[in-house]
Amino acid sequence: MGHCRRLGDRRRAYLDQGHHQTTAWWARLTAPASVIDVSWTEPTTWYANLPAFHAAAAALITDAAGNVLLVKPTYRADWAFPGGYVEEDEYPHEACAREVREELGLAVAVGELLVVDWAPPAGQRRRALIHFTFDCGTIGLRNFDLPGHELEDAAFFSPQEAAQRLPGNVAPRVAAASAARARHAAVYLANGSPTLGGTAHHSDQGSIPGRSTERWVG
Structure with missing residues (x-):
């Protein structure tokens, strides 16, 4: 239990130190599909x-x-x-x-x-x-x-x-x-x-x- 708590504390400290890319990645990964902006090109334009x-x-x-x-x-x-x-x-x-x-x-x-x-x-x-x-x-x-x-x-x-x-x-x-x-x-x-x-x-x-x-x- 103590080991798991130390890992959690270390992760929070890592994010708090300004690792915004990791934070953004994690937020995108855990966000509902309805709020993710997925870019899509119409097939005619793509071809x-x-x-x-x-x-x-x-x-x-x-x-x-x-x-x-x-x-x-x-x-x-x-x-x-x-x-x-x-x-x-x-x-x-x-x-x-x-x-x-x-x-x-x-x-x-x-x-x-x-x-x-x-x-x-x-x-x-x-x-x-x-x-x-x-x-x-x-x-x-x-x-x-x-x-x-x-x-x-x-x-x-x-x-x-x-x-x-x-x-x-x-x-x-x-x-x-x-x-x-x-x-x-x-x-x-x-x-x-x-x-x-x-x-x-x-x-x-x-x-x-x-x-x-x-x-x-x-």
């Missing part, structure tokens, strides 16, 4: 304040020899994977099929997800970009029906040459997509680089020396 990002999808298409199909946009120097941005009412795999159809006149069966690449905001793109690369199979050599206002060429390149023709931050997706196709297991990249132990490399590993590192969709 509207979440960070937004762009999404894009591209196709890995190869020929029988394993060469990679790239397209040459009219509005920039580098080549790109067939693909583009995901529209508001689309799934990424649907965007991939639509872009290949619009760019090349091909109806492809979109297969396994190969690469997910997260790119932070860069340049005029003020939002992060999540990029999906899908396996769209193997096709033979053919003349593609290119939209002249958007694309000036389409061609197959060896994986090494394809990487050389892509922007520096996009080039690593060639090897990553090829490896993922062989393993039937998707690869996650952070701005073009693999992650080790959950930490992304922020160096230019995987980039091609001398290549542009502008953040294209590619």
Whole structure:
């Protein structure tokens, strides 16, 4: 009994010495629920304040020899994977099929997800970009029906040459997509680089020396 009284006296002395945070915490803890001011954000407002990002999808298409199909946009120097941005009412795999159809006149069966690449905001793109690369199979050599206002060429390149023709931050997706196709297991990249132990490399590993590192969709 004496021990309990001493603990109670010690607690009262602690609170009396100006430990107001502890006093406030205790009062809040013991107050009836009806008098506690619980801040609450209306769901529409809460969702509207979440960070937004762009999404894009591209196709890995190869020929029988394993060469990679790239397209040459009219509005920039580098080549790109067939693909583009995901529209508001689309799934990424649907965007991939639509872009290949619009760019090349091909109806492809979109297969396994190969690469997910997260790119932070860069340049005029003020939002992060999540990029999906899908396996769209193997096709033979053919003349593609290119939209002249958007694309000036389409061609197959060896994986090494394809990487050389892509922007520096996009080039690593060639090897990553090829490896993922062989393993039937998707690869996650952070701005073009693999992650080790959950930490992304922020160096230019995987980039091609001398290549542009502008953040294209590619």
